[in-house]
Amino acid sequence: MLKKGISASKGYAIGRVVIKKEQELNVVEKKVEDIVAEKQRLKDAAEASREQLTKIKEKAEREVGKDKAAVFESHMMLLDDPEFTGAIEMNIESSSVNAEKALKDVVDMYMGIFAAMEDEYMRERAADVKDVGDRILKNLLGVTSGDLSDIEENTVVVAHDLTPSDTAQLDKSKVIAFLTNIGGRTSHSAIMARTLEIPAVVGLQNITEEVKDGDLVIVDGIEGIVEINPSEEIIKAYEDKKAKFQGEQEELRKLISVETVTKAGKRVEVVGNIGKPEDVHQVIENGGDGVGLFRTEFLYMDRNDMPTEEEQFESYKYVAEKLEGKPVVIRTLDIGGDKKLPYLPLPEEMNPFLGYRAIRLCLDRKDIFKVQLRALLRASAYGNIKIMFPMISSVSEFLEAKKVLNECMEELKAEGKEFNANLEVGMMVEIPAAAVAADEFAKHADFFSIGTNDLIQYTLAADRMNEKISYLYDPMHPAVLALIKNTIDAAHRAGKWCGMCGEVAGDERVIPLLVEYDLDEFSMSATSILKAKQIIMETEVL
Numbered sequence: 001m002l003k004k005g006i007s008a009s010k011g012y013a014i015g016r017v018v019i020k021k022e023q024e025l026n027v028v029e030k031k032v033e034d035i036v037a038e039k040q041r042l043k044d045a046a047e048a049s050r051e052q053l054t055k056i057k058e059k060a061e062r063e064v065g066k067d068k069a070a071v072f073e074s075h076m077m078l079l080d081d082p083e084f085t086g087a088i089e090m091n092i093e094s095s096s097v098n099a100e101k102a103l104k105d106v107v108d109m110y111m112g113i114f115a116a117m118e119d120e121y122m123r124e125r126a127a128d129v130k131d132v133g134d135r136i137l138k139n140l141l142g143v144t145s146g147d148l149s150d151i152e153e154n155t156v157v158v159a160h161d162l163t164p165s166d167t168a169q170l171d172k173s174k175v176i177a178f179l180t181n182i183g184g185r186t187s188h189s190a191i192m193a194r195t196l197e198i199p200a201v202v203g204l205q206n207i208t209e210e211v212k213d214g215d216l217v218i219v220d221g222i223e224g225i226v227e228i229n230p231s232e233e234i235i236k237a238y239e240d241k242k243a244k245f246q247g248e249q250e251e252l253r254k255l256i257s258v259e260t261v262t263k264a265g266k267r268v269e270v271v272g273n274i275g276k277p278e279d280v281h282q283v284i285e286n287g288g289d290g291v292g293l294f295r296t297e298f299l300y301m302d303r304n305d306m307p308t309e310e311e312q313f314e315s316y317k318y319v320a321e322k323l324e325g326k327p328v329v330i331r332t333l334d335i336g337g338d339k340k341l342p343y344l345p346l347p348e349e350m351n352p353f354l355g356y357r358a359i360r361l362c363l364d365r366k367d368i369f370k371v372q373l374r375a376l377l378r379a380s381a382y383g384n385i386k387i388m389f390p391m392i393s394s395v396s397e398f399l400e401a402k403k404v405l406n407e408c409m410e411e412l413k414a415e416g417k418e419f420n421a422n423l424e425v426g427m428m429v430e431i432p433a434a435a436v437a438a439d440e441f442a443k444h445a446d447f448f449s450i451g452t453n454d455l456i457q458y459t460l461a462a463d464r465m466n467e468k469i470s471y472l473y474d475p476m477h478p479a480v481l482a483l484i485k486n487t488i489d490a491a492h493r494a495g496k497w498c499g500m501c502g503e504v505a506g507d508e509r510v511i512p513l514l515v516e517y518d519l520d521e522f523s524m525s526a527t528s529i530l531k532a533k534q535i536i537m538e539t540e541v542l
Helices: 035-064 070-080 082-095 099-115 120-124 126-141 164-169 188-196 232-253 277-285 309-322 358-364 366-382 395-415 432-436 438-442 452-460 467-472 478-493 511-516 526-538
Strands: 002-004 006-009 012-019 155-159 175-180 200-202 216-220 225-228 269-274 291-295 327-331 384-389 425-429 447-450 497-500 521-524
Touching (some): 006 188, 012 232, 035 070, 035 082, 035 099, 035 126, 035 164, 070 082, 070 164, 082 099, 099 126, 126 164, 164 188, 175 188, 175 216, 188 200, 200 216, 216 232, 269 277, 269 327, 269 526, 277 309, 277 526, 291 309, 291 521, 309 366, 358 395, 366 384, 366 395, 384 395, 384 447, 395 425, 395 438, 425 432, 425 438, 432 438, 432 452, 432 478, 438 447, 438 478, 447 478, 452 478, 521 526
Parallel strands (some): 012 155, 175 200, 291 327, 327 384, 384 425, 447 497, 497 521
Antiparallel strands (some): 002 225, 006 200, 012 216
């Protein structure tokens, strides 16, 4: 029997099923009279959760590294966040309800905020809030988690979902793959699977009902396929695929320190997309030539106030120093519309994707914008930082953004603070108008970076998150390809360079065409870098 899901981590595995069973967490609303005692119950459960997370974090640091274990730092920060815990306590007080019900209401609210966001990475952060909420709830109810400590070798873990806590506690000497009903490529469990280098298929909908403990399964992390109790013939075919894949991975690792040069002799940069400062380590480990997209909005999330100039400066400086002179392209704040911050009230909009967001918000709220630009400029003294403005649709917008940047330069100069006055300033090309008028923009921008995720959906009027019309979201559509080529050609005519930081940059089907179009920089998730380097170096341009 064959099941199709989403490939979350590449590779092949053949093993026996162990289903992770979770005790159902039933929240029953109860009225309480002793508010003080109920708030103390909440504090005790939160403290027990903190102790558990500390142990999990220490184990994860030993097994997958400090940077990958940083997710548990954010979980502990949520426990310490007065806006999160304070909202639960306030709910207990105002409604005279038990801690379980007050907790559920607040967790549901936070999850709703994240789940409504356009960015897939941000939507998956709802799982972090749920993970923390479930941990506190289990401690309130006295429920223990499904135990995976006593498993045998060659185990394929099957679960409805795996939280970051679950994946960090997996015994990687025994667990060879995992399968889940829900989840996507950017969920923490998927990221952890890629870090552990074990195959994973997620989004299988009902895999927990389709298999039973002890079933033999083949996990195809390349195609996102699961074969349940396969024939000997299928097993043999996959054993051959597995051996071939392992050989290919060994060959790819040889490219870590190799420069990416096309058959025509052009040096191309293959760089990584990151969301948090710690993500830079994975880019370096995978042989990345730098960072092509640092999504700075993640510095603004999971907190109850704006990050200060000093906090941002330290984050940008950290990445710049770790890259030791390699470029890091930092995108200014892309928030608003569908991506909301709890501490930044924004108007409700009919079309948030086309609304008050990104550079539009920043130019309207220069008080927020200038804090970030000052931090970026100060960090530029410590490495090869390039600044990129998102959601640019007119030349006047770009020039206005540069004007604010120049004002920040003058301020820092007056204060005697160091920065690179000659750093490159570019723009995202993600709106069709910018791609069509690329020649005009190229007169003012130092570089372009094509954001294909938005460019495709705006060009084809197809919401990439709408499953009903996902068939329309096509990176190979002639109109999309024409806009990409026009952008690259316009940059080159003006003597500027052009990169791409959308998902298409790491799409193995499209990479050869982008080489033919003479794209200068490919930016993608760190785990895609080595394969992209190989394809670029082997592509014959006609």
